[in-house]
Amino acid sequence: MATDILMPALSPTMEEGKLAKWLKNEGDSVKSGDVLAEIETDKATMEVEAIDEGVLAKILVAEGTEGVKVNTPIAIIAAEGEDVSKATASPPKADSQAQAAPTPDMHAEGQAEKPAPSAKTGDDAQKAPAAPATITNKAPAPVMAEFPEGTEMVTMTVREALRDAMAEEMRGDDAVFVMGEEVAEYQGAYKITQGLLQEFGARRVVDTPITEHGFAGIGVGAAFTGLRPIVEFMTFNFAMQAIDHIINSAAKTLYMSGGQLGCPIVFRGPNGAAARVGAQHSHDYSAWYSNVPGLKVIAPYTASDAKGLLKAAIRDPNPIIFLENEILYGQSFPVPKLDDFVLPIGKARIHRPGTDVTIVSFSIGMTYALKAAQALAEQGIEAEVIDLRTLRPMDTDTVVESVKKTGRCVTVEEGFPQSGVGAEIVARLMVDAFDYLDAPVLRVTGKDVPMPYAANLEKLALPNVAEVIEAVKAVCYR
Amino acid sequence: MDAATEAGQTRSDLTPSEAAHAPAPNTPQFTRDEDLHAYHEMLLIRRFEEKAGQLYGMGLIGGFCHLYIGQEAVVIGMQMASIEGDQVITGYRDHGHMLACGMDSKGVMAELTGRRGGYSRGKGGSMHMFSREKQFFGGHGIVGAQVSLGTGLAFSNAYKKNGQVSLTYMGDGAANQGQVYESFNMAQLWKLPVVYVIENNRYAMGTSVARASAQTDFSKRGISFGIPGEQVDGMDVRTVREAAARAIQHARSGEGPYILEMQTYRYRGHSMSDPAKYRTKDEVSKMRDEHDPIEMVRKRLVDMHGVPEAELKATDAKVRETVNDAAEFATHDPEPDPAELWTDILLESRA
Numbered sequence: 001m002a003t004d005i006l007m008p009a010l011s012p013t014m015e016e017g018k019l020a021k022w023l024k025n026e027g028d029s030v031k032s033g034d035v036l037a038e039i040e041t042d043k044a045t046m047e048v049e050a051i052d053e054g055v056l057a058k059i060l061v062a063e064g065t066e067g068v069k070v071n072t073p074i075a076i077i078a079a080e081g082e083d084v085s086k087a088t089a090s091p092p093k094a095d096s097q098a099q100a101a102p103t104p105d106m107h108a109e110g111q112a113e114k115p116a117p118s119a120k121t122g123d124d125a126q127k128a129p130a131a132p133a134t135i136t137n138k139a140p141a142p143v144m145a146e147f148p149e150g151t152e153m154v155t156m157t158v159r160e161a162l163r164d165a166m167a168e169e170m171r172g173d174d175a176v177f178v179m180g181e182e183v184a185e186y187q188g189a190y191k192i193t194q195g196l197l198q199e200f201g202a203r204r205v206v207d208t209p210i211t212e213h214g215f216a217g218i219g220v221g222a223a224f225t226g227l228r229p230i231v232e233f234m235t236f237n238f239a240m241q242a243i244d245h246i247i248n249s250a251a252k253t254l255y256m257s258g259g260q261l262g263c264p265i266v267f268r269g270p271n272g273a274a275a276r277v278g279a280q281h282s283h284d285y286s287a288w289y290s291n292v293p294g295l296k297v298i299a300p301y302t303a304s305d306a307k308g309l310l311k312a313a314i315r316d317p318n319p320i321i322f323l324e325n326e327i328l329y330g331q332s333f334p335v336p337k338l339d340d341f342v343l344p345i346g347k348a349r350i351h352r353p354g355t356d357v358t359i360v361s362f363s364i365g366m367t368y369a370l371k372a373a374q375a376l377a378e379q380g381i382e383a384e385v386i387d388l389r390t391l392r393p394m395d396t397d398t399v400v401e402s403v404k405k406t407g408r409c410v411t412v413e414e415g416f417p418q419s420g421v422g423a424e425i426v427a428r429l430m431v432d433a434f435d436y437l438d439a440p441v442l443r444v445t446g447k448d449v450p451m452p453y454a455a456n457l458e459k460l461a462l463p464n465v466a467e468v469i470e471a472v473k474a475v476c477y478r
Numbered sequence: 479m480d481a482a483t484e485a486g487q488t489r490s491d492l493t494p495s496e497a498a499h500a501p502a503p504n505t506p507q508f509t510r511d512e513d514l515h516a517y518h519e520m521l522l523i524r525r526f527e528e529k530a531g532q533l534y535g536m537g538l539i540g541g542f543c544h545l546y547i548g549q550e551a552v553v554i555g556m557q558m559a560s561i562e563g564d565q566v567i568t569g570y571r572d573h574g575h576m577l578a579c580g581m582d583s584k585g586v587m588a589e590l591t592g593r594r595g596g597y598s599r600g601k602g603g604s605m606h607m608f609s610r611e612k613q614f615f616g617g618h619g620i621v622g623a624q625v626s627l628g629t630g631l632a633f634s635n636a637y638k639k640n641g642q643v644s645l646t647y648m649g650d651g652a653a654n655q656g657q658v659y660e661s662f663n664m665a666q667l668w669k670l671p672v673v674y675v676i677e678n679n680r681y682a683m684g685t686s687v688a689r690a691s692a693q694t695d696f697s698k699r700g701i702s703f704g705i706p707g708e709q710v711d712g713m714d715v716r717t718v719r720e721a722a723a724r725a726i727q728h729a730r731s732g733e734g735p736y737i738l739e740m741q742t743y744r745y746r747g748h749s750m751s752d753p754a755k756y757r758t759k760d761e762v763s764k765m766r767d768e769h770d771p772i773e774m775v776r777k778r779l780v781d782m783h784g785v786p787e788a789e790l791k792a793t794d795a796k797v798r799e800t801v802n803d804a805a806e807f808a809t810h811d812p813e814p815d816p817a818e819l820w821t822d823i824l825l826e827s828r829a
Contacts, residue, residue, distance in 0.1 A: 209660075211657075214664060215664065220630055221615075221631045225635075227637060254822050254825065255601055255823055257602060257608040258601055260598070318825055318827075
């Protein structure tokens with residue numbers, strides 16, 4: 001009985017990788033545990049081991065092949081004596097994205113009382129990894145010109161954009177350094193700091209012990225004396241250990257010192273849910289930090305915004321919370337090829353112009369918003385999608401201007417409903433756009449539960465495209 | 479542990495070790511000028527704090543107000559061994575450190591009364607004052623937070639290779655916080671120029687050291703990181719300066735952090751509202767009578783250096799005048815302009 005060797009996933013969010021090298025040849029005998037091949041992603045490398053005893057009957061994917069999808073058969077192991085020539089790979093399962101859309105709940109609170117909508121199980125639930133909905137990242141037609149017309153665009157991932165932003169700022173200012181867990185020799189837990197140690201050395205790329213509280217405080221102390229630390233948290237979940245320094249030491253000292261002691265520091269790292277990492281690694285802190293005077297809070301979606309805003313954050317004289325998203329790290333976007341591309345903090349961007357309804361989102365919430373907008377367009381509803389990009393200070397003007405035009409608004413975020421970013425937008429629209437609203441503003445949010453582990457429950461806990469579509473239809477009375 | 483036994487141990491532990499406070503044969507000596515300087519500096523803190531206590535009682539100072547009375551020799555001895563550029567950072571019992579750093583007593587007092595002429599323009603209060611000019615980095619209200627921050631000042635010194643040392647103060651209470659050990663670890667790992675000064679005044683609020691600490695010898699708190707430490711008679715400004723010089727030299731020469739446990743005592747309550755139930759009046763008066771850091775210097779000035787009483791009285795008068803001027807300023811300076819509510823939240827971006 002021949003066994004397929006499948007392209008493995010190095011992490012729950014990996015979708016494809018490179019088959020770097022075969023260590024066994026066709027016809028070689030292998031036993032369980034033998035290393036057959038090496039695979040690479042932009043994040044990490046991994047060895048593929050034989051899972052059974054037999055003969056490496058056939059190599060299906062040549063070494064050096066890029067973009068091999070997870071779960072694609074890459075080789076076949078045949079039993080001893082089996083006719084190798086007859087061994088053929090079973091066709092890869094169709095990667096169905098179809099998923100029963102849970103009934104959208106427009107009333108964010110009170111979900112606990114309602115029975116959870118039934119989601120399909122079986123094939124969908126078995127499918128690994130539980131990849132989030134991805135969208136085609138077409139070059140957005142920027143409504144506001146943020147770089148000269150005709151600028152050459154290069155396609156890069158959010159990960160590369162973040163790294164380039166740090167590298168460029170470190171080249172320009174010796175006071176800028178990066179510190180955190182695994183930022184140097186490991187090259188970054190999510191490879192955001194890849195290559196920085198090699199270029200800037202251990203003085204400026206500082207591996208810390210696993211002591212978030214301590215190194216956050218050290219970063220703030222260093223910033224008090226004029227250094228410009230970039231403190232990487234492996235995830236913002238771990239920054240809970242350090243939140244005292246972020247808020248009590250970094251955000252408040254300028255005020256408490258009567259303007260004497262600024263704190264030019266960037267706290268950055270992935271925020272919110274990745275995939276299948278459970279409640280303690282999935283929290284979205286957007287609303288938490290956006291609540292605090294003395295901080296600026298940035299949560300970009302595109303690679304271009306990630307680059308331009310991280311550069312601005314590093315130059316800013318204030319403490320900045322820079323909320324990234326693990327699932328977006330590997331997504332590619334066009335980025336203007338400019339020597340010094342810096343974006344203004346505190347300005348939203350109209351990602352997709354429209355006339356019928358305003359959808360406001362940020363970070364990974366934009367993936368749901370844009371996919372919904374595309375589907376809605378096919379049904380004759382033109383949604384204007386606004387990417388807030390910065391949560392504090394929040395660009396209310398752009399949202400209000402859009403709502404004046406459309407009269408309807410839906411907010412989309414992965415965070416919890418109560419006291420969330422959406423709640424804030426609703427409150428502002430009540431004050432600044434009440435007379436222009438033709439329907440109550442609705443929020444699509446993560447559900448009011450700790451993030452579950454099971455694939456089906458996790459899917460239910462996160463917002464989805466169908467919920468956004470349903471909310472938009474509701475505010476459009478369609 | 480049996481509660482009665484514990485209480486008994488606590489009580490006996492509270493009695494100051496006579497060995498620590500009796501003048502040892504090798505006690506370092508001060509010159510006449512050094513003793514005069516120490517006397518003036520400590521007296522300024524003492525009188526300033528007494529005045530702050532009065533203003534608090536009159537309702538002119540609000541909120542929290544933690545007085546440094548009794549502990550003056552610690553910060554003055556440390557400052558006598560430091561050089562310009564060395565940074566100071568501490569917790570909330572911080573008025574003495576500000577004055578020792580050379581901050582203006584008017585500005586400190588006016589901050590206590592919440593006036594516009596205060597160091598933080600009235601927006602910080604007793605626990606939150608800073609002076610970039612005097613290298614004083616606060617004034618922090620979260621117990622233990624200043625230890626990581628002070629380690630960050632040292633990180634900056636090492637990064638810039640500027641030869642400066644961070645003098646990071648904490649109390650015996652803060653010494654039990656987790657981030658203190660995170661900081662110890664990184665400071666030693668990276669050989670940061672920081673001196674950790676643990677002001678052991680024997681009580682974290684009302685909890686005695688013996689009731690809060692499994693290891694009451696705070697000089698040993700860095701052992702597992704390889705950080706040298708010593709216990710110092712923090713009531714004698716001479717022993718403080720001598721130990722400080724050793725510790726600062728160690729840090730400045732690139733050998734990393736050093737821990738000084740200053741055995742000291744606060745005469746007043748933890749803050750202005752203190753039940754004074756956790757220690758006896760006898761314990762306090764014994765320390766005042768037998769180990770007062772200022773009285774010790776005064777006695778030396780008269781007995782050893784032959785300073786005339788009149789000269790000391792003139793110093794006393796000068797200090798009183800300074801403090802009265804500060805109080806006068808702090809009670810008549812206007813409150814901050816209401817517009818100050820909205821300033822100093824963010825700095826203008828340069829980009």
